[in-house]
Amino acid sequence: MSIENLLSKLQGVKKTGSGRWMARCCAHDDRSPSLAIREVEDGRILIKCFAGCSADDVMGAVGMELKDLMPENVGFQRKRPDPRPFNPYDVLAAMINDATVILVLAKDMQKGRVIDESESLLLAKLIGRLTMAVSLAGGRG
Ligand SMILES: [Zn+2]
Numbered sequence: 001m002s003i004e005n006l007l008s009k010l011q012g013v014k015k016t017g018s019g020r021w022m023a024r025c026c027a028h029d030d031r032s033p034s035l036a037i038r039e040v041e042d043g044r045i046l047i048k049c050f051a052g053c054s055a056d057d058v059m060g061a062v063g064m065e066l067k068d069l070m071p072e073n074v075g076f077q078r079k080r081p082d083p084r085p086f087n088p089y090d091v092l093a094a095m096i097n098d099a100t101v102i103l104v105l106a107k108d109m110q111k112g113r114v115i116d117e118s119e120s121l122l123l124a125k126l127i128g129r130l131t132m133a134v135s136l137a138g139g140r141g
Helices: 003-008 055-061 088-110 117-136
Strands: 011-017 020-024 035-039 045-049
Touching: 003 035, 003 045, 045 055, 088 117
Parallel strands: none
Antiparallel strands: 011 020, 020 035, 035 045
8 A cells, every 4th residue: 555545544644754744643533633654664654643542443444454554565575674673772771680690690609609500590591681682782693
């Protein structure tokens, strides 16, 4: 489906930037435009009602389906999924947390305490999470 097709079914459409529009949401009684529409590079259309209607509700209200937001030849056009689905700062904060736990256990071991099985498993899990964090940050892990 083309973006024009969707825009033609909405009221109060206003272009707010390149590939961006605001319109009155048709899924609730919307007096001021609270529906943001965005066309992204890969041809997908993103819609967001700031009053809280789901994309499903909005599409239903114009007689369309969620799949209409996807480009028709998505099978050929689909790009790789976003390699950074998470905010890198959140990932870093989690890594610092994990590193702190590792440090605490390392200090215990330094003092001669033998860590038990569950702590040993925890360490392995933390290393696994740090490895995953690298791949979430866009690296190859
Ligand atoms: Zn709405």
